Amino acid sequence: MSAASDLLTARIAAEHASALPDLPTSVIGRDRRLQAIGAFSARGLPINRQENWRYANLHTLHHARFTPAQPQATLEPSALPGEIEGYARYIFVDGRFAPELSHHSPHPALTIFTTGTEDTAQHIAAEQELADNRLALLNEAFATDGARIVAADTAHPTCIEVVFVATAAAQGGASYPRLQVTTQAGTRLGFIERHISLGSEANFINAVVNIEVGRGATVDHYRLQQTGAEATWMDTLSARVATDGTYRLHLANLGGQSARSTQQISLAGERASTVLNTVSVAGRLQVHDVFAVIEHAAAATQSEQRFRGVAAQQARVGFNGKVVVRTDAHGAVSRQSLRGLLAGPQAEVDVRPQLEIYTDEVQCSHGATAGKLDENMLFYLLSRGMEPEMAQLLLKWAFLEDVVAKIDLPALRGQVEHALAGQMDDTAALRELL
Amino acid sequence: MNTLLNIDNLHVAVGDKKVLNGLTLQVPAGEVHAIMGPNGSGKSTLAHVLAGRPGYEITAGTVSYQGTDLLALAPEERARAGLFLGFQYPVEIPGVNNVYLLKAAVNAARKQHGLPEVDAFDFLTLVKEKMQLMQIDESFLSRGVNEGFSGGEKKRNEILQMLILEPKLAVLDETDSGLDIDALKIVANGVNSLRAPERSFVLVTHYQRLLDYIVPDRVHVLVRGRIARSGDRELALELERRGYDWISQEAA
Ligand SMILES: Nc1ncnc2c1ncn2[C@@H]1O[C@H](COP(=O)(O)OP(=O)(O)OP(=O)(O)O)[C@@H](O)[C@H]1O
Ligand SMILES: [Mg+2]
Secondary structure, eight states, X not given: OOHHHHHHHHHHHHHHHHHGGGSOTTTSOHHHHHHHHHHHHHHOOOOTTSTTOTTSOOGGGGGOOOXXXXXXXXXXXXXXXXXXXXXXXXXXXXXEEXXXXXXXXXXXXXXXXXXXXXXXXXXXXXXXXXXXXXXXHHHHHHOOOOEEEEEOOSSSOEEEEEEEEEOSOTTTOEEOOEEEEEEOTTOEEEEEEXXXXXXXXXXXXXXXXXXXXXXXXXXXXXXEEEOOTTOEEEEEEEXXXXXXXXXXXXXXXXXXXXXXXXXXXEEOSTTOEEEEEEEEEEOTTOEEEEEEEEEEOSTTOEEEEEEEEEXXXXXXXXXXXXXXXXXXXXXXXXXXXXXXEEESTTOEEEEEEEEEEOOSOEEEEEEEEEEOOOHHHHHXXXXXXOOHHHHXXXXXXHHHHHHHTTOOOHHHHHHHHHHHHHHTTOXXXXXXXX | OOEEEEEEEEEEEETTEEEEEEEEEEEETTOXXXXXXXXXXXXXXXXXXXXXXXXXXXXXXXXXXXXXXXXXXXXXXXXXXXXXXXXXXXXXXXXXXXXHXXXXXXXXXXXXXXXXXXXXXXXXXXXXXXXXXXXXXXXXXXXXXXXXXXXXXXXXXXXXXXXXXXXXXXXXXXXXTTOOHHHHHHHHHHXXXXXXXXXXXXXXXXOHHHHHHSOOSEEEEXXXXXEEEEESHHHHHHHHHHOSHHHHHHHO
């Protein structure tokens, strides 16, 4: 550990001690908060020299206040992204439920922690033994609210959208989004999760999402990270998939100054499967970094991981995809296609596949490439009369579409595509494709 | 006689290797010229240099097209000025839609000439009509450029693009290679349908059979980066019988 990060760890513990009396026990009890901050303090903040943190931008944490923020702005509902038909939407502002902005009636599958009658939250942080749970411990220590989603209806899919809006600046305080998702056997859940900034662009957000996929259940999880240009977005996601269950994650990483997602997906039951599709587009001085661990812990489990990342200007985009296949996971199938695109001379793209296989009976196909646009493709387009800027833009677009096209909610895909086009500074040029 | 393309003493190197060594060739408007020659003699290099592909160093010589300096133009400007390259190995571009590219190409040329963009509906009708001529299934409309196309399908797609772009000068690099007999006729029909007094073709080919269907005005043999012999279509038949050795020896 470095001296600076030791100091910061100590500062966080002190902030916690003064904040503790005001933190709601209906979300997390006092004892568990103390345990969490204790466990965090013993280990300290992640630093770049540590395995699996080397691509992240952790410097911005030093300028953040960890005490939960007070919501700053009154929000105009019109500033929120368009709703997706069929998805009831619930909104949190700076980590606190905002009923006045949310769907008018409570959802049978959704419980808000602060208004729930019981302490519903699970010990989320404990799930991350393979990846890293330090930031999740911080969420547990400071969380102000959150929601529990339980899909119990086997006859109809449960469809919910949760939007986390950050309005406070990082110097003023942090926001701790927190979700606990459980799907019972045979259910289907469609779940949109957005992170956006309104008011201040320079928020500090530290999210935790924990997902239990029941027997034969299916979860489609759509995540859009569109926080402000100077925001720090930290995230810890764990999913555990039971026998015959399916967990599909679509992550569009677009916003933020520093965005890091730590993910652990455990295929715990036989024939459990997962698909992780990630697109990341960064420009300016943005740093986007994902560390995703998939654990095959049972026979005939399947995983598929796709990453497409574009780094322009001075941005850095990293994806570290680790697959662990346990001794009992006979017949596991694991596919990985990780591709990074350098769209600027000063940009950096790192894709890193890691494999740990403890059984012979597996099928693995793994591809990881990072490079520039294909010269042959570029010349082909120019030879048909296309402007060089347009040709490059089109190829970048095609590169991303490979994964974006897999978002099977057309309205949401449209929103993601618009956001991508905006991020590439060229909505007008791409209008025909949108 | 109105010369559309005038290549004079062209020398081209790729890295340290001299590939074209004083190539001289004139293609008058309205004519079809076939270029034959052994593997590695520089045929594709010539085609690429004409289209403006980067990576080639032009060490001497000039190329004029419609009286202007072709080599001074960027690849996209050449395309908009009516030059079309049919690639020997068309690249697959997953995620870039076939029709989208066609429309972008047409609109780029129209913009150059101060014309408004094509009407989307009319354009699609035109594309479908030409697809029928090339016997390309309509399902290809929604696919990525050359994505998953067979070798023959890629070549037919090149000709489809040519039919829609209606270039002034089409340089077709081995468009006949890898085609079955029926496809060869389809491609030849496509080319012949565009033959016109103001339009010229440079056909790079290894097979005189193509020239049964597209009758050339001139046949040139490229050996070690220069035209070693030119003649009429009889020359192609002679090459078919005798191979290239005799010309290579004469050239040396
Ligand atoms: N990018 C390159 N790097 C190195 N050598 C090259 C390159 N491009 C062409 N050459 C060389 O230049 C020579 C001519 O190549 P070119 O592709 O023009 O031949 P060709 O006449 O089209 O052959 P073929 O009939 O096989 O298509 C060959 O020896 C080739 O190896
Ligand atoms: Mg060739």
